[in-house]
Amino acid sequence: MIETKVGVIVIAGRPNVGKSTLVNRIIGETVSIVTPKAQTTRQSIRGVLTEPRGQLIFIDTPGMHRAKVGGINETMIDAVKLALEDPDAVVYMVDPASEAKHEEPVREVLVKVSSPLVICVNKSDLRPAPLWTSEWAQQITEERGHYRKTTPLLSLSAEKGQGVQDLLAALFEYAKPGPLLYGDQDQWTDQTVRQLTAELIRKQLMLCLGDEIPYSTAVEVDEFKEAEKPVQIHCTIYCERDSQKGMIIGAGGKKIKEIGAAARPEIEKLVGEKVFLGLRVKVAPEWTRNATQLKRFGYKKRGKS
Ligand SMILES: Nc1nc2c(ncn2[C@@H]2O[C@H](COP(=O)(O)OP(=O)(O)OP(=O)(O)O)[C@@H](O)[C@H]2O)c(=O)[nH]1
Ligand SMILES: [Mg+2]
Numbered sequence: 001m002i003e004t005k006v007g008v009i010v011i012a013g014r015p016n017v018g019k020s021t022l023v024n025r026i027i028g029e030t031v032s033i034v035t036p037k038a039q040t041t042r043q044s045i046r047g048v049l050t051e052p053r054g055q056l057i058f059i060d061t062p063g064m065h066r067a068k069v070g071g072i073n074e075t076m077i078d079a080v081k082l083a084l085e086d087p088d089a090v091v092y093m094v095d096p097a098s099e100a101k102h103e104e105p106v107r108e109v110l111v112k113v114s115s116p117l118v119i120c121v122n123k124s125d126l127r128p129a130p131l132w133t134s135e136w137a138q139q140i141t142e143e144r145g146h147y148r149k150t151t152p153l154l155s156l157s158a159e160k161g162q163g164v165q166d167l168l169a170a171l172f173e174y175a176k177p178g179p180l181l182y183g184d185q186d187q188w189t190d191q192t193v194r195q196l197t198a199e200l201i202r203k204q205l206m207l208c209l210g211d212e213i214p215y216s217t218a219v220e221v222d223e224f225k226e227a228e229k230p231v232q233i234h235c236t237i238y239c240e241r242d243s244q245k246g247m248i249i250g251a252g253g254k255k256i257k258e259i260g261a262a263a264r265p266e267i268e269k270l271v272g273e274k275v276f277l278g279l280r281v282k283v284a285p286e287w288t289r290n291a292t293q294l295k296r297f298g299y300k301k302r303g304k305s
Pocket of ligand 2: 061
């Protein structure tokens with residue numbers, strides 16, 4: 001009998017470096033939404049890769065940044081901290097346009113994690129890993145010493161796939177022999193279809209609205225009737241102010257139609273059927289700063305498993 005290996009792998013790094021793109025590329029599904037805007041991912045999200053070598057459970061995390069106390073950004077940073085507690089390996093992903101000084105707040109945290117660390121420079125299709133990264137990765141390796149394993153510098157393109165097989169090989173080295181954690185081979189995420197649906201709508205809010213409103217929005221699925229044809233899905237988009245509500249709906253409802261039209265095909269792909277998508281907009285004043293409201297929308301410290 002071939003012994004399978006299992007590993008929990010955290011993907012960490014600054015916002016917008018391509019963490020979610022990597023998880024989606026490896027799993028081959030939209031586990032985690034991707035947009036060109038920073039701080040797209042708000043929670044730890046699991047993607048499960050099952051293959052003959054065994055199983056890797058990837059935890060995509062929010063981008064690490066300095067967050068104000070008490071708001072949604074703090075819940076995002078909490079999610080990263082919790083994920084980093086005891087995985088089998090951590091992938092530290094760096095953008096090739098970054099600089100050592102920008103990495104400092106992240107380096108400071110990741111150099112200390114006891115799990116093995118794999119340092120990757122992503123977006124190799126855009127530009128090669130900059131010169132500073134090799135010495136910098138070497139320094140991290142030395143600082144971590146012999147007891148904390150470090151794999152310095154893999155070059156990667158999460159978008160095009162370059163280097164992904166090498167990364168998987170490195171990660172399976174750090175995985176441990178054992179039975180699969182997820183027995184159902186078809187389970188590729190820990191999220192429910194409702195949660196995935198809400199995220200696909202949030203993706204369109206990120207893409208279709210300006211630079212600020214997306215960060216004030218949350219999506220709740222009110223109804224999901226799979227037995228009906230087409231599948232009936234009704235969701236509420238929450239924002240913080242009346243003025244934002246107006247912008248999300250748009251003149252004559254144009255904007256909300258655009259958002260729904262863009263989200264629906266992706267939801268149909270997920271559900272595997274035609275979907276009727278009803279969207280409405282409500283104001284939940286200051287929800288990004290209110291602990292009860294944050295919890296209501298699912299932004300809280302989550303258990304590790
Ligand atoms: N050219 C190129 N673009 C990439 C690559 N990986 C990610 N991107 C782009 O970088 C942007 C951010 O990607 P995400 O996967 O959302 O980044 P993230 O690190 O998850 O970002 P946050 O969730 O905000 O922390 C998107 O526009 C991606 O298409 C890559 O390998 N090459
Ligand atoms: Mg992300």
